[in-house]
Amino acid sequence: MARILVAEDEPHIAHVTSLWLRQHGHQVSHAENGRVAMTLLQDGSFEVIISDMNMPEVNGMQLLRAVREQFKLQIPFILLSARCDQDHLAEQIVPFRARLFAKPFMPSRLMAEVEQLLESSASMR
Amino acid sequence: MFVDDLPARHGLSLVAIFLLGLLAVVFTAVVETRREAARQADVAFSYAFRLLANRLAEENPLASTGDGRKEQRLRELTEFAASGAVTSLRVLDSTRRVLVSLKPDEIGQIAAETTSEDRSLSTDALLEFLFGPRRQPVFVMRIASSGGSVEARADAGEIGVDGAYFLEAQRSNGGAWNDSFRLPVTTSGVGLVIMGALLAVYHNMRRQLRGTLRVADQLRSRKDRITEDLSTLRITDALDIVATTWNQLIDAARGWLSTVQQTSATDELARALQQSGGGTLAEALHAIPEGMMLLTQEVRIEYVNATICRLFCWKMEEARQWTLPEARAQGIGEAVLKIVRESLQPDGTYPSRSETIELADEKNREKSCYRLNLFPLQRGHAPGSCFLFLRDVSQQVRADRAREDFVAQVTHELRTPLTNIRAYAETLASGMFDDPKVITDCYNVITKETRRLSRLVEDILSVSQLEVGSIELHMDQVDLRSLLNDGVRDVRGLADEKNIDIQLALPAKLESIRADRDKLAVVVNNLLGNAIKYTPKEGNVVVGCQVAAQSVVITVKDNGIGIDPADHARVFEKFQRGNDPEVTNEPGTGIGLYTAREIVRRHGGDIEVISEKRAGSTFMVRLPLPESRASSVTRS
Numbered sequence: 001m002a003r004i005l006v007a008e009d010e011p012h013i014a015h016v017t018s019l020w021l022r023q024h025g026h027q028v029s030h031a032e033n034g035r036v037a038m039t040l041l042q043d044g045s046f047e048v049i050i051s052d053m054n055m056p057e058v059n060g061m062q063l064l065r066a067v068r069e070q071f072k073l074q075i076p077f078i079l080l081s082a083r084c085d086q087d088h089l090a091e092q093i094v095p096f097r098a099r100l101f102a103k104p105f106m107p108s109r110l111m112a113e114v115e116q117l118l119e120s121s122a123s124m125r
Numbered sequence: 126m127f128v129d130d131l132p133a134r135h136g137l138s139l140v141a142i143f144l145l146g147l148l149a150v151v152f153t154a155v156v157e158t159r160r161e162a163a164r165q166a167d168v169a170f171s172y173a174f175r176l177l178a179n180r181l182a183e184e185n186p187l188a189s190t191g192d193g194r195k196e197q198r199l200r201e202l203t204e205f206a207a208s209g210a211v212t213s214l215r216v217l218d219s220t221r222r223v224l225v226s227l228k229p230d231e232i233g234q235i236a237a238e239t240t241s242e243d244r245s246l247s248t249d250a251l252l253e254f255l256f257g258p259r260r261q262p263v264f265v266m267r268i269a270s271s272g273g274s275v276e277a278r279a280d281a282g283e284i285g286v287d288g289a290y291f292l293e294a295q296r297s298n299g300g301a302w303n304d305s306f307r308l309p310v311t312t313s314g315v316g317l318v319i320m321g322a323l324l325a326v327y328h329n330m331r332r333q334l335r336g337t338l339r340v341a342d343q344l345r346s347r348k349d350r351i352t353e354d355l356s357t358l359r360i361t362d363a364l365d366i367v368a369t370t371w372n373q374l375i376d377a378a379r380g381w382l383s384t385v386q387q388t389s390a391t392d393e394l395a396r397a398l399q400q401s402g403g404g405t406l407a408e409a410l411h412a413i414p415e416g417m418m419l420l421t422q423e424v425r426i427e428y429v430n431a432t433i434c435r436l437f438c439w440k441m442e443e444a445r446q447w448t449l450p451e452a453r454a455q456g457i458g459e460a461v462l463k464i465v466r467e468s469l470q471p472d473g474t475y476p477s478r479s480e481t482i483e484l485a486d487e488k489n490r491e492k493s494c495y496r497l498n499l500f501p502l503q504r505g506h507a508p509g510s511c512f513l514f515l516r517d518v519s520q521q522v523r524a525d526r527a528r529e530d531f532v533a534q535v536t537h538e539l540r541t542p543l544t545n546i547r548a549y550a551e552t553l554a555s556g557m558f559d560d561p562k563v564i565t566d567c568y569n570v571i572t573k574e575t576r577r578l579s580r581l582v583e584d585i586l587s588v589s590q591l592e593v594g595s596i597e598l599h600m601d602q603v604d605l606r607s608l609l610n611d612g613v614r615d616v617r618g619l620a621d622e623k624n625i626d627i628q629l630a631l632p633a634k635l636e637s638i639r640a641d642r643d644k645l646a647v648v649v650n651n652l653l654g655n656a657i658k659y660t661p662k663e664g665n666v667v668v669g670c671q672v673a674a675q676s677v678v679i680t681v682k683d684n685g686i687g688i689d690p691a692d693h694a695r696v697f698e699k700f701q702r703g704n705d706p707e708v709t710n711e712p713g714t715g716i717g718l719y720t721a722r723e724i725v726r727r728h729g730g731d732i733e734v735i736s737e738k739r740a741g742s743t744f745m746v747r748l749p750l751p752e753s754r755a756s757s758v759t760r761s
Binding site (some may be wrong): 012013014015016017019023040054056082083084085103104105106107108 | 439532533536537540541542543544545546547548549551554556557566570574708711
């Protein structure tokens with residue numbers, strides 16, 4: 001079981017993602033935008049962050065940057081994006097070691113990605 | 126001597142080795158020559174075929190329109206083929222025996238098979254059709270260029286066959302034209318065992334092909350990314366290269382032609398201006414929206430029109446006293462003068478120059494964009510003379526950017542409901558979730574998101590219809606009370622999610638009007654959707670309707686974030702959205718209000734907004750009453 005932070009402003013996507021994560025035995029905290037996610041990061045620790053790219057106030061890219069630079073966390077980060085410039089975004093996130101997941105996505109594949117990332121980070125420890 | 130000491134048999138062996146070596150050399154030369162001939166034939170064939178393709182393109186039987194619209198192109202091709210203008214497309218051999226004959230519908234088939242976005246006829250498709258595996262070619266060829274017949278011979282595999290092929294397109298309206306692109310390689314391998322003869326043929330062939338190869342080299346040199354040797358490429362590869370470079374050449378030529386024509390025109394204009402000495406022509410040019418400035422000898426400002434003076438904050442009489450180094454200006458003027466100064470070459474001449482200048486315009490909160498064109502004057506003008514044209518292209522640039530934003534936004538908007546539908550469908554299909562509430566949620570979300578997707582697609586379709594003017598109104602009696610009730614019911618769910626109180630404030634008596642109910646429903650839906658979207662939680666939205674003397678006015682009032690008065694006109698423009706983060710953070714495509722306004726205008730009415738930042742918005746839709754009704758309302 002892992003503690004996972006889901007930052008997503010679209011309630012249905014947040015709901016279905018949390019549903020699957022809980023079904024896989026994980027503990028999920030939901031933040032409706034990047035700013036709330038940063039507050040949750042201050043209060044608790046997480047093993048994986050799944051964040052949408054386009055969110056009000058603090059977007060996914062800003063959250064990723066804060067996680068790496070401000071919080072100094074090296075935990076796996078999955079960025080979900082429905083933008084049409086995916087290639088450009090993929091280049092942007094390279095220095096921040098994050099995975100890009102294009103919307104629309106299959107929850108089963110997202111779960112597989114989460115499990116793989118958790119295994120990788122466990123083996124590194 | 127050492128050789129004299131050798132036994133006789135050794136001498137014989139030496140002779141045998143020498144002869145064998147000679148034979149090997151001859152054999153190698155034959156093989157190499159044949160290979161080279163085959164390669165050259167490929168190149169020559171490619172080039173010649175391309176010439177034919179371009180000829181066809183110029184004649185337009187099978188040509189593209191050159192603007193990339195494939196469907197349009199294919200339709201034109203098929204229609205042309207079916208129109209009877211082309212009776213056949215045939216491949217003949219040198220004895221005029223028909224090898225391949227294409228009927229019009231087969232030409233259409235080639236067109237339909239065309240997948241290339243290349244602006245010319247798809248040579249790949251044609252080549253494949255004519256000489257593909259189904260039609261077992263031929264192949265050794267001979268080129269006859271238009272400058273004369275080429276009789277070089279070389280073996281490319283089919284020894285003893287003497288086939289010269291060319292293509293002929295026959296048209297019904299003016300006889301046949303049969304450009305014969307006969308490729309210069311025919312067979313003559315038989316008997317070529319003598320070294321001298323072989324070399325003579327080889328040289329002859331090379332000489333004959335030199336012209337073609339030179340053209341190919343020139344073409345290749347214009348295409349930076351080609352590094353391979355053209356002569357080692359296969360026909361299809363070479364075709365691509367030749368096709369691309371050919372098109373580049375054509376484009377470049379068009380550019381040069383345009384420049385030359387423009388230069389001639391500006392030369393004439395400059396001369397006319399100088400001769401008119403501030404007469405009618407100069408007066409007329411003051412009125413045009415493009416800025417114009419003429420620099421002549423010693424880079425003196427000979428002429429500026431009123432637009433330049435306005436943009437540069439110059440007084441015309443003063444400006445015409447200055448030389449370029451003396452001239453000073455602010456804003457766009459400063460940027461333009463800098464470019465003009467930088468363009469001046471050490472030899473005192475100007476090159477042609479064209480570029481877009483972008484300037485931050487604080488007053489309008491938008492960037493202003495100007496297109497600058499600099500043309501050197503040539504015939505009969507002093508060195509350093511040039512004409513400068515300046516055009517405000519801000520609207521065009523803004524429209525292009527808005528369109529790009531729209532595409533990005535629509536992509537995002539389409540993907541969000543798709544993501545939900547896909548994710549919830551997989552949740553249902555996975556069988557992992559048996560909680561009845563989860564299953565019900567899944568069905569509800571899929572239904573709701575499908576509706577959302579459908580609305581978005583309808584919005585986009587509406588814009589397309591409005592764009593091409595194909596939108597039709599199906600007029601009928603519309604009960605306004607029912608229309609507004611339905612509109613409110615449709616968005617009630619959205620309002621509830623944000624705890625927004627949505628009220629209907631309608632007069633006791635509300636008659637029906639003549640309108641297209643479905644289209645008006647789109648207007649009401651768009652206005653209500655916006656009101657809910659841009660009103661914070663716990664806000665209010667009130668829908669009202671008043672019947673005035675000549676019109677009926679539907680109002681949608683909210684206490685949301687409001688719209689800056691400077692943006693009032695812009696919010697109804699296509700693809701435009703406010704720049705405020707409160708707006709951009711919300712999903713939207715910038716087509717809702719545009720669609721609403723266009724629909725209302727097609728009903729003979731109009732739409733307006735009253736709003737202040739942070740003070741809510743009221744959108745008013747005014748629809749005209751029929752004259753008889755209007756007069757009865759007035760009387761009453």
